[in-house]
Amino acid sequence: MDPKQHIIKILNLADHVISGETLSEALGISRVAVWKHIQALVQSGVPIVASSKGYQLENDPDNLQPWAFSARQKRIHYHPQTLSTMDDATELARQGCPNFTVVVADRQTQGRGRMQRDWLSGEGGLYFSVVVRPDIPMLLVGLINLAAAVDMAELLRSDYQIDAGVKWPNDILVGKHKICGILSQLEAEGEQVAYINIGIGLNVNNTAQTDEPVAVSMKSLLGRSVPRREILTGFLDRFEKRMAAFDSQKVVDQWKALNVTIGQRVRVFTIKDMIEGAAVDIDDHGGLIVRQADGAMKTVLVGDCFHR
Ligand code: BTN
Numbered sequence: 001m002d003p004k005q006h007i008i009k010i011l012n013l014a015d016h017v018i019s020g021e022t023l024s025e026a027l028g029i030s031r032v033a034v035w036k037h038i039q040a041l042v043q044s045g046v047p048i049v050a051s052s053k054g055y056q057l058e059n060d061p062d063n064l065q066p067w068a069f070s071a072r073q074k075r076i077h078y079h080p081q082t083l084s085t086m087d088d089a090t091e092l093a094r095q096g097c098p099n100f101t102v103v104v105a106d107r108q109t110q111g112r113g114r115m116q117r118d119w120l121s122g123e124g125g126l127y128f129s130v131v132v133r134p135d136i137p138m139l140l141v142g143l144i145n146l147a148a149a150v151d152m153a154e155l156l157r158s159d160y161q162i163d164a165g166v167k168w169p170n171d172i173l174v175g176k177h178k179i180c181g182i183l184s185q186l187e188a189e190g191e192q193v194a195y196i197n198i199g200i201g202l203n204v205n206n207t208a209q210t211d212e213p214v215a216v217s218m219k220s221l222l223g224r225s226v227p228r229r230e231i232l233t234g235f236l237d238r239f240e241k242r243m244a245a246f247d248s249q250k251v252v253d254q255w256k257a258l259n260v261t262i263g264q265r266v267r268v269f270t271i272k273d274m275i276e277g278a279a280v281d282i283d284d285h286g287g288l289i290v291r292q293a294d295g296a297m298k299t300v301l302v303g304d305c306f307h308r
Contacts, residue, residue, distance in 0.1 A: 003027055004037050008067050011048065011057035019054035041067075061227035062205075064104050068229055072236065077103045083110040086185060086199045089129035093187070093195040097131055100240055104128040104232065111201065114183050115269070115304045124205035124219075126228045130236070132196045132243060140248050141193055142286040142301060145170045145184050147251045148198050151238040152180055153258050159234055162221055165260035168279065168288045168305045172202075173260055177216035179203050200235075204228050252282060265308040266290060268300050275300055 001009070006027055011018055020031045027034065038055055042048055046067050047058040059068070066076040075098060082088055085103040092101055105128070108121035121127050134144060149170035156164040156172070156179070164180075167173050172180035183199040205225045208215035218226045242251075256262065261279045268275045268290060277292040287299040 003029060003033075004041055005067075005070070005073070007034070007037055007041065007055075008046065008057065009070055011055060012059060012068075012070070014056075015059070017051065017054045017056045021054075023055070061229055062225075064106065064229055064232065069233065072102075072233075075101045077101070079103070079105040081105060081107045081109065084108050084112055084199075085127055085129040086112065086183065086197060089131050089197045089199070090185065090187075093131045093197060099131070099133040100236070100243075101131040102128055102232075102236065112183065113181055113201070119181060119183075119201050121201065122206045124207075124225075125217075126200070126202040126204045126231055128232060129197050129199040130239070132198060134193055134196060134243060134246065136193075136246055136248075138188065138191055138193060139285055140246075141186060141196060142169070143248050143251045144196055144243075145182055145198065146255045146282075146286045147242055147246075148182055148184075148200065148239060149180075150251065150254045150258060151242060152182075152200065152202070152235055154254075155231070155234045155238060156180075156218075159230075160218060160222065160226070162218065164258070166255055166258045167307070168259065168261040168266075168282065169286065169303075174216055174221060177214050179208075179216050179218065179221075202231065204231065248284065252284060252286070255282065255286075261288070261305060261307065267306045267308060268303040269306075270300060270303040275303075279305075 020034050023034045024031045038048055049056050049058055065078050066073040069076045082105045085105050088103040108127050111119035111121035113119040149166045153164040153166050153172050156162040164172050164174055170182040171178055180202045185197045187194045203215055203217035205219045208217040264279050266279045275290050275298050277290040279288055280291050281289045283299055287301040290298050
């Protein structure tokens, strides 16, 4: 392990002051070498406090800087502020970044949602994009968005006891209120998916603002602030595991178990038209099956859905 990463790992686990001697023994390097690594870490923004007794990491659990993600740190790109993590992730993907590269920001000044909407991205929310290079047929890529929604909804349910449901295609609602939005962007090379960039905006400690449906944040539901790093780590753990053994039928089943759309009267806007009727099911590729007033069935693969 790189000595700097090793130092962070030890200080992170300890959560108290660790002497230079202990670090030098653990790493098998001199105390002067330890001191030089610490200096470099401090200069790069890692909050290590030195005292006569040794070194301590001021570890804020809300901190999203790469060093705080231990084994994942090389694939985390952090910005205090950016235009949109989607643009940053697209640039990295085009430069050939590895699978599961993540761009995360504290704020976005041009955050965007589906259908050309803005995504207001103030302090306290979790805004990130994950570059995925899936080895699955093009026909099934729509299910990756549904899978991301399922993984985030299950995380909210199991780790925070939030009664999250998924709305087609991949919004996460609590009751009628939106807590999370997901946007994806794909680039293909012939029949092969080059990458999918999945952008997720989760209302955590921010004052949530979206037009429809009325938004809600984790903080307002739980009555306390939630450290964002544990959410991002928890999501990536689940999502990486799922993508390593992608099972399309499982995604469909899990999505159906969590969904709040099937059984609703809906209006679905696509780029070309609007389909109105009863949402009766999703198909094997994640398309929404709508029964229209005349009884005709229509399957929509991409669109924006409103419950009536
Ligand atoms: C939607 O519900 O319309 C999708 C919202 C997606 C917002 C996220 S925040 C991180 C990433 N960067 C963006 O500009 N958008 C996505």
